[in-house]
Amino acid sequence: MSGIIYATYGILIISFLALAHEFGHFLIARISNIPVEEFAIGFGPTIYEHKPKETNGMKFKIGLFPILGYVKIKGMEDNYDDPESFYNRGFFAKFFTILGGPLMNLVVAIIIFGIVFGSFGNPLSPTTTIASVVKGSPAEIAGLKPGDTILKVNDLKIRTWSELVNAIQENKENIATIEIKRENEILKIQVVPKFDPTQKKWMIGISPKGEVYSTGKSFIEGMKWTFSTLFQMFTFLPKLFTRAGVTSITGPIGIISMTGEAASAGFLNLLFFIAYISIALAFTNLLPIPPLDGSWLIIIIAEGVSGRKIPKDLTAKIQSIALIFMLILMFVVSINDILKLINK
Structure with missing residues (x-):
């Protein structure tokens, strides 16, 4: 029974962090007045749909399987010709809309660390x-x-x-x-x-x-921990191209398993684990690999430097091809996670 409970914890944590990431994109898009067409929780057939009046036609949806989610921003997948769409907006609006996802994951980590340091204390x-x-x-x-x-x-x-x-x-x-x-x-x-x-x-x-720190110092230390951890992840990046680095990559199945281990070690360990996974999600999305956020940031920077837009058809084609490779990679990583569980 504990295995089912831990798996549920893992799924809920991954879903929460993924939705926080998508909410970051949504929030900056709204602030930048870029239309958002859909904000969805979960996947599969839609079991609930709502169109709030104040969101200019955006659909809020809940899927049959309420795991993960996504935000569809106008002009990233279609509707390129609309002057209000993402494709036709200025540099800063596009840049921070994309950066909003990873930033929200970093904010989540800072908040968790801040709560820990203010309530339980700094273990270091x-x-x-x-x-x-x-x-x-x-x-x-x-x-x-x-x-x-x-x-x-x-x-x-x-x-x-x-x-x-x-x-x-x-x-x-x-x-x-x-x-x-x-x-x-x-x-x-x-x-x-x-x-x-x-x-x-x-x-x-x-x-x-x-x-145990004061409220202000707790969140300052939380910010230091968050960005220090993010920096360490980037310094580890070259090792990912080694055999040991490739085998160390963990997917959703591995994260669910690790969640069980963290939960069994106590609530404090689980909080730290959630914060580190949130930072890892921000780090992964900042990598300049299509279709991750990092690749969009590179495209936006290239357009800003050159003063010319990269053809939308070319961008869409690259993202589509890369998505196939990412799905293959996730399949391989998931198989590796399963084998690790079997060999435990």
Whole structure:
């Protein structure tokens, strides 16, 4: 049953991030006064259709299978001759309409990171407060609990998590007297560290709570994390052309499987996973490969530099051919994901 639940999580997460991406295109198109013909949630036969009066004839549709979605902007697939269509609009209107999708995915990641840092704390800025205790660990046996703040180890004052780690390493297998603050009480608890051969460290089985930021700082740090992650993805790009890089590519099936692993590791891990997938979706769409957003951006920039429009028929033909190759690639990646699941 858990497998079905995790698969549902995965499908919902992918659909949410895809719809956020399409909403980004929709929002900038509307701001730029470029007509939007359809905004659809899901695919298959239409089970619900609505034409809001304030959207100038745009259709809002829900498909039989409410997974993923799309936005159809006038003048990207047809209606090229309409003066209000995408094809006939200015550089900035077209550029930011296309960029709106990846930007919305980055905004989603920033919001998630901001919520995490403001509510749970930054895991890269650990405090001396315990966030979790490993079941069956020396810490749990001794009676340490989440929320305890470590003050001293063997009378050595602890100010940072790294000082705690060093104190445990120096203590080795001896009994460590740990002074903690629990709510309004000061307690002393004796713990016997255990050597972990995989990490080659003496450990007691606790993890730190990250520093919790103010609302403003949370979203500033969320922005830093988002763009730092995006930059790392671009630096990894050359490795994708190696054999190891190709086999590391993951499709929807792989993402659904990874969602299950992230969900089983806890709600906080799942939030981080969603944020990273959202950044990965932005990164993928920024690649200059037809029919991804990046290829449209290259076309728009080329038109802006040359001062001439690339023939619409040529653009449509390139996008159509590339779409076939993308579908083949997705098929191969999905097969690879299935094989990975079988071999687990």
